[in-house]
Amino acid sequence: MAGVTAPLLGLQKRSLREQALAALRTAITSGELEPGRHLVETELSDMLQISRGTLREALRQLEQEGLLAAGPRGRLSVRHLDEKEIRDIYAVRAALESLAARTLCELPERQQVTESLHKAIDAMAAAANGTLEERIESDLEFHRTLCRLTGNETLLHSWESLEGSIRMSIMFAGLEKGVSNMSVDRHRDIVAAIDTGDATLARKTILEHMDTAAANLVS
Amino acid sequence: MAGVTAPLLGLQKRSLREQALAALRTAITSGELEPGRHLVETELSDMLQISRGTLREALRQLEQEGLLAAGPRGRLSVRHLDEKEIRDIYAVRAALESLAARTLCELPERQQVTESLHKAIDAMAAAANGTLEERIESDLEFHRTLCRLTGNETLLHSWESLEGSIRMSIMFAGLEKGVSNMSVDRHRDIVAAIDTGDATLARKTILEHMDTAAANLVS
DNA sequence: ACTACGCCGACTGTAAACAGTCGACTTCCA
DNA sequence: TGGAAGTCGACTGTTTACAGTCGGCGTAGT
Numbered sequence: 001m002a003g004v005t006a007p008l009l010g011l012q013k014r015s016l017r018e019q020a021l022a023a024l025r026t027a028i029t030s031g032e033l034e035p036g037r038h039l040v041e042t043e044l045s046d047m048l049q050i051s052r053g054t055l056r057e058a059l060r061q062l063e064q065e066g067l068l069a070a071g072p073r074g075r076l077s078v079r080h081l082d083e084k085e086i087r088d089i090y091a092v093r094a095a096l097e098s099l100a101a102r103t104l105c106e107l108p109e110r111q112q113v114t115e116s117l118h119k120a121i122d123a124m125a126a127a128a129n130g131t132l133e134e135r136i137e138s139d140l141e142f143h144r145t146l147c148r149l150t151g152n153e154t155l156l157h158s159w160e161s162l163e164g165s166i167r168m169s170i171m172f173a174g175l176e177k178g179v180s181n182m183s184v185d186r187h188r189d190i191v192a193a194i195d196t197g198d199a200t201l202a203r204k205t206i207l208e209h210m211d212t213a214a215a216n217l218v219s
Numbered sequence: 220m221a222g223v224t225a226p227l228l229g230l231q232k233r234s235l236r237e238q239a240l241a242a243l244r245t246a247i248t249s250g251e252l253e254p255g256r257h258l259v260e261t262e263l264s265d266m267l268q269i270s271r272g273t274l275r276e277a278l279r280q281l282e283q284e285g286l287l288a289a290g291p292r293g294r295l296s297v298r299h300l301d302e303k304e305i306r307d308i309y310a311v312r313a314a315l316e317s318l319a320a321r322t323l324c325e326l327p328e329r330q331q332v333t334e335s336l337h338k339a340i341d342a343m344a345a346a347a348n349g350t351l352e353e354r355i356e357s358d359l360e361f362h363r364t365l366c367r368l369t370g371n372e373t374l375l376h377s378w379e380s381l382e383g384s385i386r387m388s389i390m391f392a393g394l395e396k397g398v399s400n401m402s403v404d405r406h407r408d409i410v411a412a413i414d415t416g417d418a419t420l421a422r423k424t425i426l427e428h429m430d431t432a433a434a435n436l437v438s
Numbered sequence: 439a440c441t442a443c444g445c446c447g448a449c450t451g452t453a454a455a456c457a458g459t460c461g462a463c464t465t466c467c468a
Numbered sequence: 469t470g471g472a473a474g475t476c477g478a479c480t481g482t483t484t485a486c487a488g489t490c491g492g493c494g495t496a497g498t
Contacts, residue, residue: 015293015481041450051483052450053272060276064283066376073490074234074450088371095318099310152307154384157285158377165373234451260480270453271480292460293480443496449489456483464475 016050020058023048028067028078029167035080039068065164079168083218086169090217093166094210096159097143101202103150104194113149117191120145125184132175139182140166146190173217181213235269239277242267247286247297248386254299258287284383298387302437305388309436312385313429315378316362320421322369323413332368336410339364344403351394358401359385365409392436400432 024044027033045055059076062068069079081089104113120142127134140163147159170178186209193205243263246252264274278295281287288298300308323332339361346353359382366378389397405428412424 017481040448042448053275053484054482056272056450057276057279060279061283064280064380066373085373088373091318091322091371092315092373092377095314096311099314103310152310154285154304154307154311154381158311158381161283161380162373162377236451259478261478264453270451272454273452275480439498441496441498443494445492445494447490447492449491451486451488453486454484456481458479458481460477460479462475462477464473466471466473468469468471 016054017057020048020050020055021061024058024062025065025067025164025167028062029164029171031171033078035078035168035172037078038071039076039078062164065161067164067168081165081168081172086173086218087214089162089165089169090210090214093159093162094207096155096162097146097210098203098206100147100150100152100155100159101190101194101206102199103152103155104146105197105199105202107150110194110197114191114195116145116149117142117194118188121184121187121191124182124187128182128184132179135179135182136167136170136175139187142187169217177217177219180216186212235273236276239267239269239274240280243277243281244284244286244383244386247281248383248390250390252297254297254387254391256297258295258297281383284380286383286387300384300387300391305392305437306433308381308384308388309429309433312378312381313426315374315381316365316429317422317425319366319369319371319374319378320409320413320425321418322371322374323365324416324418324421326369329413329416333410333414335364335368336361336413337407340403340406340410343401343406347401347403351398354398354401355386355389355394358406361406388436396436396438399435405431 024033033039039059041052041055041059044059045052048055059068063070063076067079068076070076104110107113120138124135124138124142127138144156144159144163147156150156190202190205190209193202196202243252252258258278260271260274260278263278264271267274278287282289282295286298287295289295323329326332339357343354343357343361346357363375363378363382366375369375409421409424409428412421415421
């Protein structure tokens, strides 16, 4: 039985709303829907083959994630980020991830934590010669893991609600600029800092990492 | 003309969705909808006199704010916070507000900033003998102002998306416990720290404030 | 020619209807 | 009497229809 259950579990149909959400997020962060573009509900619902009501729920969430901006009379458009906003986003991101790093330092199971992080970095290394998208994904996955391992659901949730904006920052700045932030070595430094258990050092390492990353993006 | 325009501006009908959102948030954070309670869409749409579609958009946002938890098959219930979650929420809150404090220290117009903050504290002092709700409102308004004054919209938005959880924490812990966190003096200390322009000191002051606040709530 | 009025199309806000699914209760058979 | 199958009700997921509002365009009146 155990051999056949796995494939059978595949028929968990995510709701249309979730699928629409994912599709729109991808379309926006990939630049298929360029910044400033007006989104017409009927148009999108036609494209995605879903009803407007379902679409609207997804749009509302994207709005709250900061990927969409509301204009007069509820008109939505793809948000446009300027350099200051990118710096602001990365400042908040740095605050969240430095909390994560500090928290991880004080965890009793720090050993397993750094192990998981090293695995995430290995995934980055494996993607180093892959497509740009793969590299971005593995990088974000590392940072998401950093937050997840703290066990602080609120922290993870806050970070994830920022993830869309982070992706937009990378895209807006130009993908090539973002690549320099995905050095495997720099990430190993972060894990090493956590491994020492020195919360102050870990925090400092993350803050510097984010400062550099933001600087690279807006340069 | 100027004399009559003001009252005429009153007919800005917020969308039903926003009204529903506000009503539900109040109902939850006031305890009218107790934690764990199942929310039935038809029931709520009847109560609020709106359609299910409109209601669902509001529910989706409350879900993302962490006030509602999704169960199997999309069933929503009012989230229940345990002590760990309250501590986690306050850890994230501390990270955000300490970023705010640090940012404010580096602002050139620090003079006006501390002035605005002092005004917010004056409002707290004025509410000190008012109802519990007034005291909570003025306290949260101070902290929201702290974030707003940074000019970092992302920071403000992240904080606001946490506000509902903060309110739930206060309510869940019992309102009387929360009152001890609203000391006017302790808030003046925060402003004083920012006034020195010493970012490290300001950060430390906020972190201690939040540590104490969380400890008071879960004690 | 210029302005003001009114019509038309597009789009969002809101409501109501339809479909599918799960749990509980009942009933029937062994 | 115990259990399994069937039935009913409630609820969510999704779709379709209706109402209101704003902007643009043409037209008539001056």
